[in-house]
Each structure stands twice: as structure tokens, then as C-alpha cells.
Amino acid sequence: MNRVLVVEDNKDNLQLLTYALRRGGYEVIAAETGENGVEAAIRERPFFILMDIDLPGIDGLEATRRIRNSETDGSIPIIAITSYAMRGDMERVIQAGCNGYFEKPIDPLTIVGRIHAVLGMT
Amino acid sequence: MSLRVKILLPLLALSGLLVVYLYGYWMPRSLENIERRHLVSVERHVDSVAEAIVPLLLARELDTIYENLNALMNRNSDWVGIQLTDSGGRRIYPLQAAAPAPRGSAPDDIHRIERQISYLGMPLGKLFVMVDFGPRLLAMRERQQELMGILLLVVVSYAAITGLVLDRSARRPINLLAHASKRLAEGDFSAGLPAPGGDEVGVLVNSFRSMRDAIRSYQEELRVANSYNRSLIEASLDPLVTIGPDGKITDVNSSTEGVTGCGRGELIGTDFSDYFTEPEKAREGYRRVFREGAVRDYALEIRQREGPVVPVLYNASVYRNETGDVIGVFAAARDITELRKSEGELERITQRNEMILNSAGEGIYGTDVEGNLLFINPSAAMMLGYGEEEVIGKNSHLLFHHSKADGTRYPFDECPLHKSLSHGEVSRGREEVFWTRGGKRFDVEHVSTPLVESGNIVGAVVVFRDITDRKRMEAELRMLNEELEERVKERTADLQKKSAELQESQRVLVDLVKDLNLKTTELEQANSRLKELDTLKSMFIASMSHELRTPLNSIIGFSSILLDEWTGTVTAEQKENLATILRSGRHLLALINDVIDVSKVEAGIVQRQVEEFDLYVVIEEAASTLAKEIKDKGLYLKVEAVHQQMSSDRRRLLQCVLNLISNAVKFTEQGGITVVARIVGPGGDGRTVEISVIDSGVGIKEEDLSKLFRAFSRLESPLKTRVPGTGLGLYLTKKLLEEVLEGEILCMSGQKEGSCFVMRVPVRIE
Numbered sequence: 018m019n020r021v022l023v024v025e026d027n028k029d030n031l032q033l034l035t036y037a038l039r040r041g042g043y044e045v046i047a048a049e050t051g052e053n054g055v056e057a058a059i060r061e062r063p064f065f066i067l068m069d070i071d072l073p074g075i076d077g078l079e080a081t082r083r084i085r086n087s088e089t090d091g092s093i094p095i096i097a098i099t100s101y102a103m104r105g106d107m108e109r110v111i112q113a114g115c116n117g118y119f120e121k122p123i124d125p126l127t128i129v130g131r132i133h134a135v136l137g138m139t
Numbered sequence: 140m141s142l143r144v145k146i147l148l149p150l151l152a153l154s155g156l157l158v159v160y161l162y163g164y165w166m167p168r169s170l171e172n173i174e175r176r177h178l179v180s181v182e183r184h185v186d187s188v189a190e191a192i193v194p195l196l197l198a199r200e201l202d203t204i205y206e207n208l209n210a211l212m213n214r215n216s217d218w219v220g221i222q223l224t225d226s227g228g229r230r231i232y233p234l235q236a237a238a239p240a241p242r243g244s245a246p247d248d249i250h251r252i253e254r255q256i257s258y259l260g261m262p263l264g265k266l267f268v269m270v271d272f273g274p275r276l277l278a279m280r281e282r283q284q285e286l287m288g289i290l291l292l293v294v295v296s297y298a299a300i301t302g303l304v305l306d307r308s309a310r311r312p313i314n315l316l317a318h319a320s321k322r323l324a325e326g327d328f329s330a331g332l333p334a335p336g337g338d339e340v341g342v343l344v345n346s347f348r349s350m351r352d353a354i355r356s357y358q359e360e361l362r363v364a365n366s367y368n369r370s371l372i373e374a375s376l377d378p379l380v381t382i383g384p385d386g387k388i389t390d391v392n393s394s395t396e397g398v399t400g401c402g403r404g405e406l407i408g409t410d411f412s413d414y415f416t417e418p419e420k421a422r423e424g425y426r427r428v429f430r431e432g433a434v435r436d437y438a439l440e441i442r443q444r445e446g447p448v449v450p451v452l453y454n455a456s457v458y459r460n461e462t463g464d465v466i467g468v469f470a471a472a473r474d475i476t477e478l479r480k481s482e483g484e485l486e487r488i489t490q491r492n493e494m495i496l497n498s499a500g501e502g503i504y505g506t507d508v509e510g511n512l513l514f515i516n517p518s519a520a521m522m523l524g525y526g527e528e529e530v531i532g533k534n535s536h537l538l539f540h541h542s543k544a545d546g547t548r549y550p551f552d553e554c555p556l557h558k559s560l561s562h563g564e565v566s567r568g569r570e571e572v573f574w575t576r577g578g579k580r581f582d583v584e585h586v587s588t589p590l591v592e593s594g595n596i597v598g599a600v601v602v603f604r605d606i607t608d609r610k611r612m613e614a615e616l617r618m619l620n621e622e623l624e625e626r627v628k629e630r631t632a633d634l635q636k637k638s639a640e641l642q643e644s645q646r647v648l649v650d651l652v653k654d655l656n657l658k659t660t661e662l663e664q665a666n667s668r669l670k671e672l673d674t675l676k677s678m679f680i681a682s683m684s685h686e687l688r689t690p691l692n693s694i695i696g697f698s699s700i701l702l703d704e705w706t707g708t709v710t711a712e713q714k715e716n717l718a719t720i721l722r723s724g725r726h727l728l729a730l731i732n733d734v735i736d737v738s739k740v741e742a743g744i745v746q747r748q749v750e751e752f753d754l755y756v757v758i759e760e761a762a763s764t765l766a767k768e769i770k771d772k773g774l775y776l777k778v779e780a781v782h783q784q785m786s787s788d789r790r791r792l793l794q795c796v797l798n799l800i801s802n803a804v805k806f807t808e809q810g811g812i813t814v815v816a817r818i819v820g821p822g823g824d825g826r827t828v829e830i831s832v833i834d835s836g837v838g839i840k841e842e843d844l845s846k847l848f849r850a851f852s853r854l855e856s857p858l859k860t861r862v863p864g865t866g867l868g869l870y871l872t873k874k875l876l877e878e879v880l881e882g883e884i885l886c887m888s889g890q891k892e893g894s895c896f897v898m899r900v901p902v903r904i905e
Contacts, residue, residue, distance in 0.1 A: 029693035036700050071685075100685055122692040122728065125700050 020044045022063040024054030024080060025098070026072055033125050034067060041129035051080035058084045058093060065094040065136065068115065078113040085114035094136055098123065142310050143302055150298035157294060161287045166280070173279055174272055182252055184215075185268045189254040192223070196256060196263045201231065208232050219249065220269035226262045248273040312340045316347055328355045375471065378441075378451070381458075382411045382425050382468040389467060398451075398474065400444035411470075416440040416448055428455045428468045441472070450475050500604070502583075505590065507598045508560055510536050510551065522605055524576035535601075544572045544580065559587040559599040569606060582607045673742070680738045687731050695724040733867040740874040747788050747879050749904060754783040754828055758816045761796040769804055775811030783818055783828060786903040791879050796830060798872045799896050803834035806894070810835030819899070826902050833895045839888040847886055848873040876900065 021043045025031040028049075035045045046061055048054035051072045058066055066084070070077035081095050097110045097118035110118045117135035119128070188211065195204045208221050223232040250270045256263045312333035322330035332348055335341035372379050378395035380388055391406045399406065399414050411425060412418035417439065424437045433456035441449040455470035496503055502519030506512055512530050520527045523539050530538060536551045543549045551557055555566045566587040572580045585603040589596050701709060702717040709717065739745045758780040769776045785792075796814075803812045813833040839847065848869050869884075876882040882900030 027689060029697075030689075033693070033696040033700070036705055040705060100688075121688065122695055125696050125705075126703060 020046060020061060020063045022046045022048065022054065022057050022061060022066040024048045024051065024057075024066065024072065024077065025069040026050065027069070030069070030121075030123065033123065034128070037123075037125040037128045038067075041132075051075035051077065054080045055083045055087070059087050063093060065096065065132070067098055067132075068095050069098045070110070071100055078109060081113045081115055096132060096135055142313075143306055146305050147298055147302045150294075150301065154291065154294045154298065158287075158291060161290070166283050166287070169283060170276060170279060174276060177272065177275065178250060181250070181268075181270050185252045185254055185266065188268075189256050189266050192266065193256055193258050193263060196225070197258060204232060215270075217271050217275060218268060219271045220267070222267035223264060224267075225264040231264065248276060308336070308338065309340055312344060316344060319347065319351070323351055323354065326358075377474070378472040380406075380411065380470045380472070382470060384429065384465070384467065386411050386422060386425060395472075398441055398443065398449055398472070400446065414441055416442050424453060425455065425468050425470070428457055428470070429465060432457055439472070447476075450479055499602075502603045502605075503600065504535060505598055505600045506535050506560075508596060510534050510557070510560065512538075513598060519603070522575070522581070523573065539573045539575070540571070542572075542574060542580075556585065556587045556599065556601060559589040559601075560596060563589045563591065563596050565589070569610075571603075573603065581605050582610050676738065676742070680735050680742075684731075684735050688728065691724055691728050691731070695721060695728065698724060730867075733871055737867055737871050737874065740871070740878055743878075745875075745879055747904070748790065749786055750789050751784065751786050752789045754785050754816055755780045757789060757793050758796060758814060758830070761793055761800055762814060764797060765800050765804060768801075769812065772804060772807075774804065774807055774809070777811065777813040780814070780816035781818060783816075783902065785828065787900060788879055788904075791875050792900065795872045795875055795880070795884075795898060796832075798868050799830075799832040799898070802868055802896075803832050803836060803894070807834045807836030810893070818902075828900050828902055830898045830900075831895060833893065835893040838892050838894055839886065844886060844888065848884070872898075880904065 019042060021038055023031060023034050023038070023045055025034065025047070026049050031047055031049070035047065038045050043064070046057055046063060048057045051074050054066070054068065054072075054077075055075075057063075068077040068081055072080065075083075077097055081097070084095065085092065092114075094116045095114065097113075097115040098121060099110065099118055100121050107118060119131060188207075191207070192204060195201075195207070204223065208223065212218055212221060221232060222230065224230050248271055250272060252268045252270065254266045254268075256266055315331065315333045319330040319332055322328075328351060332344055333340070335344040335348075372390070372392045373394075375392060376394055378398045379392045380395055381390040383389050387408055388406050388411050391403055393403075395406065396403055401414075406414075410418075412421035415421040421439055424434060424439065427437075428434050433454075435454050437453040437455065439451055439453055441451055443449060451472035452475055453470050453472050455468050457465045458467055458469050460466050496514070496516040499516060500518055502516065502522050504512055504515040504519050512533055512535050515525075515527055515530055517527060520530065523530075525538075536549075536554055536557070540554060540556070541549060552561075555568055555571065558564050558566050567585065569582070569584045571583050571585055573583050574580050582605070583603040584606045585601055587599050587601045590598040590600060698717050698720040700706065702714060702721060736745075758778060762776060762778050766776060800812060800814065811834075813831075815829075815831045815833070817829055819827050819829045873884050876884050876898060880900045881904050882898055884896060884898050886894060886896050888894035
């Protein structure tokens with residue numbers, strides 16, 4: 018219930034997100050490539066996934082699609098994290114199967130609140 | 140009346156007469172005779188009965204009388220009644236009243252026979268006997284009628300047989316013969332003939348057959364002769380016509396059909412004179428033929444049904460039958476259209492030649508092969524000083540070509556004109572001189588052409604003109620020309636010099652152009668380098684967006700969690716330092732973002748993301764983003780926004796609103812900020828949104844208003860040292876508004892009165 022997956026290749030960002038999510042009471046599983054992220058998602062069934070889009074190998078969109086294809090029961094919420102350069106790619110992100118997306122830079126102080134807002138948790 | 144009737148009628152009449160005689164005369168007479176003879180025999184019988192009764196009456200033997208008389212009655216069936224009275228008139232027999240006469244018999248046929256019975260003069264009584272002759276007579280008549288029938292049958296049979304025989308042996312052959320004659324008259328020789336017997340009819344058939352054969356061979360000969368004649372007529376290309384004494388056409392050939400435009404059938408039987416423009420003259424023509432026997436070259440004009448009138452000459456003569464009587468005219472026409480035409484043509488040509496000769500300015504004359512003049516035109520005569528008529532027949536060479544230009548004698552065989560006569564050559568030249576009657580000489584230009592007829596030279600025609608004046612002028616002209624040539628040479632040399640100079644100038648110009656081309660190439664290279672640089676710039680911007688911001692994200696993120704004491708408590712001094720890092724990081728990020736945006740806008744690579752949204756929500760989002768900052772600074776924030784569905788680039792609009800509010804916050808120390816968003820529009824059409832951001836800050840000097848929206852321009856401000864900024868904010872806002880949102884921005888401000896920035900954007904953009 019409190020395990021979440023962060024797929025992010027940038028260690029600094031990963032660290033920041035880990036800080037923020039632990040402070041919000043979540044246990045963080047990290048994956049640094051898309052392939053690992055897909056594996057972890059299928060294996061661990063996390064509560065939700067934060068998915069960086071700019072990834073080496075398969076990108077976040079492809080990883081999201083694979084996760085969605087592997088699912089048989091209800092779906093894991095996936096929130097994309099996009100770079101500033103990808104503004105306006107919302108459609109692509111949503112079509113790939115994400116439930117929402119945040120734009121970098123990520124503010125560690127507000128990120129958990131924003132995640133809860135996307136997941137409909139008050 | 141047919142032969143059959145003729146033969147049968149008397150026979151039938153005879154039969155009729157026979158019937159009338161037999162019925163009307165012979166039969167009644169014969170019956171009468173028979174009746175009379177019978178009556179005599181019956182009376183004799185009655186007499187003998189009366190004789191026999193005498194003794195019986197005397198003896199009064201009445202029974203015997205009765206018996207005898209009864210026996211008589213029974214024996215003779217035609218005795219229908221017997222009555223016997225005595226001398227006193229008393230009836231002795233029969234005892235009853237007499238039976239009535241039997242029916243069926245005419246009263247005339249009942250004969251009453253009365254006899255006085257007496258003895259020696261003494262009357263004894265009377266005997267009455269009634270006898271019926273009817274049945275007997277009837278039988279007789281029947282027999283006679285039978286006889287007559289047989290006789291009649293014999294007579295009628297004879298008539299029928301006679302008729303039949305006649306029909307077979309005479310009438311039918313005659314009819315066949317008649318039919319064959321009729322067919323023969325129609326020209327059919329093939330009709331069947333009866334078989335010739337040995338009788339008179341046979342003779343007739345045989346002679347008919349030989350007659351027919353004779354006619355046939357005669358007709359064949361006639362046909363051959365006729366077709367020969369017809370071919371002769373048709374072979375003629377000239378229209379041929381035969382005319383009867385009444386002036387009607389009796390025959391034509393096909394050429395006549397052609398020339399009149401009428402068919403043969405139409406022509407025959409019509410008046411010959413109808414086909415000419417002058418019918419009376421045509422009539423007179425054939426009348427003359429009848430009168431005189433023939434005409435020659437009688438001119439007429441045939442009137443064609445369509446097309447032009449055809450002039451013809453007629454040759455005609457009469458033709459006669461065997462007895463020498465004139466029975467018609469044979470007329471042959473000759474179409475002389477072409478002849479007429481060539482006659483006219485010849486006349487015209489002659490006239491034209493005459494005219495040419497008369498009007499020519501050149502002298503023209505013709506000679507025979509000896510050089511004797513045949514004709515001379517007025518110009519030639521005038522130039523030579525002779526009359527036209529007087530020179531004809533004289534030798535042209537001796538008359539005006541007798542000497543050369545130097546006065547020496549000119550032999551005829553040296554004369555070039557003579558060559559035309561001797562060699563048949565065309566001779567032309569400008570070197571000859573002619574002499575006038577008065578002994579004056581003049582230069583001539585001449586053309587001498589031989590006259591050739593059937594390959595033989597028969598003379599020459601010479602055309603000449605006086606070129607004395609022209610020769611003089613030519614000499615002058617030659618001199619002038621030489622002068623001119625000299626001058627031209629001078630001018631040419633001059634021009635050549637000029638040309639050389641010009642070529643030099645041109646070379647310089649060419650060098651210049653080459654230089655220019657070189658420069659252009661260099662410029663093009665520079666240009667392409669610039670383009671490369673531009674591309675490099677875009678690449679730089681792209682990498683800026685990622686590579687510069689990623690570390691900045693870490694700086695900002697980590698300093699903010701440290702400052703928030705997530706990793707442990709920090710001292711006040713450390714906090715202050717961390718806040719500085721955080722602020723600087725944020726400022727740098729804003730600067731980078733602005734620089735990237737500006738570059739993109741300037742490069743024209745900003746992509747518009749149109750979406751549907753509510754204006755109110757955007758304003759609220761902007762306000763809430765900055766609410767904390769405003770509150771921290773102790774300022775108020777007033778928002779008056781309407782709900783308006785828009786179709787525009789939401790993020791860019793939000794960015795602009797944020798920029799303006801954040802600007803207002805920077806330059807306002809007390810009081811607050813008011814944001815008003817409403818619908819306006821040119822003429823209030825509701826298609827434009829107006830967003831005003833009003834602050835109570837330091838305001839802007841009027842002279843600075845024009846610098847407001849320039850890039851990297853930061854105004855002199857009392858707060859300058861304290862206000863962080865990139866100098867790109869308003870410039871970027873203006874660019875975004877104009878180039879992405881299709882709107883505008885303006886600023887209304889006075890120093891110390893705060894500022895008012897107004898944005899106007901369309902509700903909908905594509």
C-alpha cells in the first residue's frame with residue numbers, strides 16, 4: 018500500500034524524489050532504466066509509479082505502454098515527469114497510459130500533495 | 140358472233156321448229172285420226188249389237204237382252220253406259236237409273252252413240268251407248284311424246300357433236316393463230332402455234348409460220364442496221380437531232396441530252412425551236428433546210444436548262460424515204476463555246492500587244508531573218524526620228540545601226556543583234572549606239588530576242604532605250620562613290636579606335652562583375668555560415684533547456700529540503716545561506732527559461748498549443764501561484780474575473796498573466812495588486828478578453844514607457860538594487876501576446892501612481 022516505484026535515471030532527481038516520498042510516508046523502489054522500471058512494476062505492484070519520460074533505452078512512454086499491456090487487473094497509477102522541453106506533449110503522455118504528469122523542476126516540498134491531488138486522495 | 144354460235148344456231152332453230160311442228164300439228168292430227176277410226180269401229184260394234192237385239196226385242200226375251208248387255212258392259216271397259224228403250228220410250232235396260240260417267244274423263248272424250256232399232260221399218264226401240272275414249276287417247280299421247288323425245292334427242296346430239304367437232308378442228312386453231320398474230324404485232328415471236336393438220340387450217344398455220352419467220356429475220360436485220368445507225372449517231376460528240384416536217388424532234392443522241400440538260404424522252408416530240416435563245420431563228424433554220432435541202436454553219440445558241448448558253452453551228456440536211464420524199468431533217472450542232480472563247484482571247488491578246496507596244500517607253504521593233512523591219516512602235520520611231528510606216532520593210536541595221544560609236548562602219552555580221560538571227564541567242568547589252576535620221580548618235584541598252592516558229596528562227600524582236608543621260612550620271616556617281624569610300628575609310632579607322640577604347644572599358648566592367656560575383660559568393664558563404672550558426676543556436680537552446688536546468692533542479696531541490704530541515708536542523712546562519720542558494724537558483728532558472736522562450740519566439744519556432752479552457756480558472760491559477768509571495772510581502776490581491784470559455788494557448792496566457800502579476804509584486808512595496816479579467820471587444824462584440832493588472836507600486840516615468848518592452852532593458856528605478864529580474868519579462872510577454880496569442884499589451888502608468896498593464900487577447904484563435 019505504501020510502496021511506490023520511481024523510474025528515474027538522474028540520481029540527484031531520484032534522491033530528491035526519494036526524500037520527498039519517504040517524508041510522505043512511502044517506501045520507495047527505484048529503477049534507473051525503462052526496462053528495469055517495467056520489471057519492477059510487474060514484480061512489485063507498487064501503489065503508484067513516478068515515470069521519468071527521458072530515459073536511456075526505452076523511454077518512459079514505452080515503459081508505460083508495456084506496463085499497461087502486462088496488466089490484467091486494475092491499473093497502477095502512473096504519473097509522468099516531463100522535462101521543460103517536452104511541454105505540450107500532454108496528449109502523448111496521456112495516450113501512453115499515464116494518469117497525470119508533472120513538469121520539471123520538481124518541488125520536493127509540494128510534490129506529494131500534488132501526487133495525492135492527481136490520485137484523488139485528500 | 141363466234142363461229143360456234145354461227146354453226147349451232149341453225150341447228151338449234153331447226154330443233155325448235157321440229158318441236159313446234161310435232162307438238163302443234165303432227166300430234167293433234169294423229170290423235171284425231173286415231174279417235175275417228177276408233178269411233179267408226181265402236182259404231183260398227185254398236186250396230187252389230189243393235190242387229191243382234193232385234194230378234195230378242197221381237198221375242199221380248201228380256202232376260203237374254205239383260206244378260207247380253209251386261210256381258211257387253213263387262214267386256215268393254217271403255218263402255219261406260221248402255222240404255223235401251225222400247226218403241227214407247229220405256230226403258231228396258233238398265234232397270235236402274237244409268238250410272239254416272241266415270242270421273243277423270245273429259246266430257247269431250249265421252250261419245251254418245253244412238254241407234255234406232257227397227258224391224259222391217261217398224262221401230263222397236265232405241266239403243267244408247269256411252270263410250271269413254273279418254274284412257275285410250277291418253278295412252279296414245281304418251282307413246283307419241285316418247286317418240287318425239289327420242290327424235291329431239293337425236294337432233295340435239297347431232298348439233299352438239301357438230302359443234303364439238305367444229306370447235307376442235309377450226310375454232311381453237313384459229314384462236315391460237317389470232318393470239319400468235321397479236322403477240323407477233325407486239326414483237327413476240329415465240330407464241331405457240333397449233334399443230335398443222337392436213338386441212339385448210341393446217342395450210343393457214345403453215346403459211347403463218349413462214350410469214351413469221353420472214354418477219355423475224357427481217358426485223359433482226361433491221362435491228363442490226365438500227366443499232367449501227369444509233370451507234371453512228373451516238374458516237375458523234377456533237378449534238379445530233381432529227382426533226383420531222385412539223386418541227387418536232389424525232390430523235391436525239393446523248394450529246395444533245397448533255398448540251399440541253401434534258402433527257403431523251405423529254406426531248407423527243409417537243410418543238411426543236413424550244414431549245415434555243417432565238418426560237419424564230421431556229422424555225423427559220425429548219426424551214427430553210429426543207430426548202431433548200433441543207434444549211435451549213437447556221438449559228439444558234441442552245442438554251443440549257445441549267446448553266447450557260449451554248450453557242451453552236453448547225454449543219455443540217457434533209458433525209459428521204461425510199462420513194463424520195465423528204466421526211467425529216469438531220470441536224471448536227473457543233474459546240475463553239477471554246478472556239479468563241481479562243482477567238483475572243485486572241486483578239487484581246489492582239490489588242491493588249493498593240494497597247495503594250497504603243498504605250499511602252501522603250502523602243503520596240505521586230506525584224507525578219509534578214510533584219511528587215513516588220514513592225515516598230517511609236518517610241519522607237521520617235522527616238523530614231525522616222526515615221527512608223529516609212530521604215531517598215533527597210534533594213535534596221537543599215538537604217539540606224541550602220542556605224543560604231545567612233546563613226547566607222549559596222550558590218551552586220553559583227554552586230555550583236557545579228558546573233559539573235561544567226562544563232563538564236565538572246566543578246567543584251569549597254570554598249571551599242573543607234574543613229575537618228577538626223578545623224579545624231581545615242582547610247583542604247585538593248586535586248587534582242589529571236590522569234591522562233593516551229594524550231595526555225597524567223598526574225599527577232601529588239602527592245603531598246605536611250606541611256607545617254609544615264610551613262611553620264613553613272614560616271615558622275617562613280618566619282619562621288621570614290622570620294623565617299625575615302626571618307627568611309629577615315630571614319631572606319633576612327634571607329635576602330637573608339638571600339639578599342641570601348642573594349643577596354645568593357646574589360647574593366649567584366650572584371651568588376653567578376654569581382655562582384657566573387658563577393659556575392661562570399662556573401663552566400665557567409666549567409667550559409669550564418670544559417671549554420673542559427674542552427675547551432677537552436678541546438679544550443681535545446682541543450683540549454685536540458686543540460687542547464689537539470690543541475691539547477693538539483694540545486695533548487697536539495698537547498699529547499701535542507702532549508703526545510705528534512706535532513707536535520709540547520710542554524711539560522713546556515714538557513715540564510717541556503718535561502719540565498721535557493722533564491723539564486725530560482726532566479727537563474729527563470730533567466731534560462733526566459734532566454735529560451737525569447738530565443739524560440741525570435742526564431743519563430745514557438746508552437747501554439749490551442750486548447751479549450753475557462754478564463755477564470757487561468758486567472759485563479761496565476762493568482763494562487765503568487766498568493767503566498769504577495770501575502771509574505773504584506774500586500775493585498777484583488778481578483779475580478781469572469782467565466783469565459785476560451786480557445787487559445789492556455790499555458791502561454793498563464794505565463795503572461797504570471798509575468799505581469801509577478802512584475803507588479805516586484806515593484807510594489809505597499810498597497811496591493813488588482814487583477815481584472817473581462818470581456819470587451821471592438822464594438823463590444825464579446826470576442827476579446829481584457830486582462831488588467833493594476834498595482835500601487837512605484838509606477839513608470841513617461842519617458843521610460845517606450846523602453847518598457849525592450850529586451851534586457853531595465854529601467855532606472857528607486858528599487859532597482861532590490862528587484863531581481865532578467866530584463867526579459869515584459870519583452871517576452873509582449874512577444875508571446877503578439878506572436879502566439881494574437882493579442883496586444885499596453886501600459887498606462889504615471890510615476891508614483893502605480894502601473895496598469897492591459898492585455899487584450901481574442902477569445903478564439905486557430
